[in-house]
Amino acid sequence: MPTQPAETLTVIRPISYIRVAVITALSIFVTVAVGVGVFFGREAGLLTFSLAMLVAGAYHINNLFKLVRWMRTPSEESAPLPRALGMWDYVFADVNRRSQRAFHKQERLSAALERFREASQAMPHGLMFLSSANTIDWVNHQGEQQFGLDRVRDQGTPVTNIVRQPDFVRYLKSGDYSAPLTFTIGRPVLRTLVVTIVPFSEDMRLLLSEDITQGQRVEAMRRDFVANVSHEMRTPLTVVSGFLETVIDGLDDLAKEDIRHYLGLASEQAGRMQQLIQDLLTLSALETGAPMWQExxxxxxxxxxxxxxxxxxxxxxxxxxxxxxxxxxxxxxxxxxxxxxxxxxxxxxxxxxxxxxxxxxxxxxxxxxxxxxxxxxxxxxxxxxxxxxxxxxxxxxxxxxxxxxxxxxxxxxxxxxxxxxxxxxxxxxxxxxxxxxxxxxxxxxxxx
The missing domain is CATH 3.30.565.10 (Histidine kinase-like ATPase, C-terminal domain)
Incomplete structure (x- = not known):
């Protein structure tokens, strides 16, 4: 047989008691009033009933004022719970339980929100919440840096009023976010961003941004590296190949001095290629941000x-x-x-x-x-x-x-x-x- 949940029981018990208490009080008032009416007349009975109701009403109003005053007391002052007789003691206790439950729930939500903010600020990517009107609801530190925003100043401002890059504006207004957008922005410095937008409710969107400027720069360096090496190695390789062909073709006819001369020239070109490769490797390590040594x-x-x-x-x-x-x-x-x-x-x-x-x-x-x-x-x-x-x-x-x-x-x-x-x-x-x-x-x- 299913049992009643604990939280439901804590509500039903005071309410049942209050109902019984009210019926009992009314029964007592009516009985006393009827008795007075029988012995002292109808007017005395009505007066007695009216006085009893007045006293009861004053008692309840007083307890209501106590409850209102306690509920309006700031939580940090920790006012003591009001005390009363009968059903009001249960009312005060029940309100206090609900208040404590709501307070602890709010604390948990606040802690979760603070953890979310800390995690968002620690993210290497930009994070921005946008409304259906594209106004900025919240942005983390990386998003501020990437888009040139100020979280306090620009909150509630349409992001398109600040970031006016045409490709970004079209992408935002298109409503088609199936593929990310890559674009270049110049606020505050020229950088390349990849933006992904994810709708997560009827009127909110999450914008994720990643700065790929450094990655593109490294890729450009690699392309230049290959192109430069190809260009610079072509001449010495051609010279070495030519000298070796000359020596091979004339091996039977060339004097030793000539062979030594050609091989010496080939060795010089090989040394040049070796130095070129060494310099390229050194420079590549420096340009791509080789780990800093211990000073x-x-x-x-x-x-x-x-x-x-x-x-x-x-x-x-x-x-x-x-x-x-x-x-x-x-x-x-x-x-x-x-x-x-x-x-x-x-x-x-x-x-x-x-x-x-x-x-x-x-x-x-x-x-x-x-x-x-x-x-x-x-x-x-x-x-x-x-x-x-x-x-x-x-x-x-x-x-x-x-x-x-x-x-x-x-x-x-x-x-x-x-x-x-x-x-x-x-x-x-x-x-x-x-x-x-x-x-x-x-x-x-x-x-x-």
Whole structure:
């Protein structure tokens, strides 16, 4: 036999008792009034009944006032539950139970809402609630950043008044959300978003947005990487193939000196390809945001002495190279990356300075900046080329760069290494008067 639910029973018991109490009270009033009427006359009986009803009414009104006053008391003041006789004690108890139940339910809902808000704010994607009129009901932090919104200021504003990108407006108004929309938006910075809209009630829609700008940038880098490698490898591979064909076809006729000459040229081109691949891998790791290393003190004074010796070896005695190192304090950073950047600048100076030229390498502090400078009196660079020198594969003189063994990636590597060390690259050059390349770092990175 099915039992009555507990909550229903708590309601039925007070109501049944109240019904019985009211009937009993009325019966008593009528009995007393009739008795008074029999002994003292009809008027006395009616008066007695009226007085009894008046007293009962006053009692009930007083208890109603108690109940209203208790219900209007702010919950944080925790007013004591009113007490009364008979049925009103049950009424007060029942109202109190219902109030406590509603209060705890509200607390649970508030906690659930707060957890939802925290989870929404932690999401890597944008989240926005829109009404049927496309007004903004709520948006999380990522949505604010992606669409240039302010959650407080823009609440209740049609999103199309703020985000006026034509593709987005058409998509929103079309009502067909079976496929996501990809579009570019320029608030506050140019970015590419993928938007999905999900209706979840008669008049509400959930808008999910994902920023794929970085992914597209990485994909573009990969495409450029393949295209650049194909272009840059074509020439040395053609040369190596041609030399090997010449040697193979003339193996019986060529003198040993000629064979050695052709194989030496092929070896040079193979070395160039090896250096190109190494530079491409280094640059690719830097551009795609390779994980940052743990910063450690780098002995730059020793590092620049090593770079000087490398430059002297590459020069082969054709240049006068000198070093001025006046900073002994270590620099926070990565020794391998700093060596790559500093060596690139020094070797470039050797490559583009005519025989007999002067190259000066220095490591010194100027106020709040510490500088690594490579200065030469070589061929120099025209002003219109300087802004593009750090682009991948950009060469002022392509023929000369290939002759000297350059890959066109050195300065791009330098730029990214300096960026990872909070540094900047300054270039000062003039055709026929030489060049000065300066890597600047904040002096606060020095370890005292």
């Amino acid at each position: 450690e003190p780098v002995d730059v004074a020793k590092l620049v002495h090593d770079v000087e010796r490398e430059a002297i070896v590459v020069s082969g005695g054709r240049h006068r190279i000198e070093l001025d190192c006046s900073v002994s304090a270590p620099l926070l950073g990565n020794a391998k990356e700093l060596h790559s950047a500093f060596a690139n600048l020094a070797i470039n100076a050797v490559r583009y300075t005519p025989e007999g030229g002067h190259i000066r390498i220095s490591w010194r502090q100027r106020g709040t900046v510490v500088e690594y400078t490579v200065e030469d009196d070589g061929i120099g660079i025209a002003a219109d080329h300087i802004p593009r020198l750090t682009e991948r594969f950009y060469r002022v003189d392509r023929g000369r760069s290939r002759e000297t063994g350059g890959t066109g990636l050195g300065l791009a590597i330098v730029k990214h290494v300096l960026s990872r060390h909070q540094g900047d690259l300054l270039i000062d050059s003039e055709p026929g008067r030489g060049s000065r390349f300066t890597a600047c770092f904040p002096a606060r990175r020095l370890v005292s």
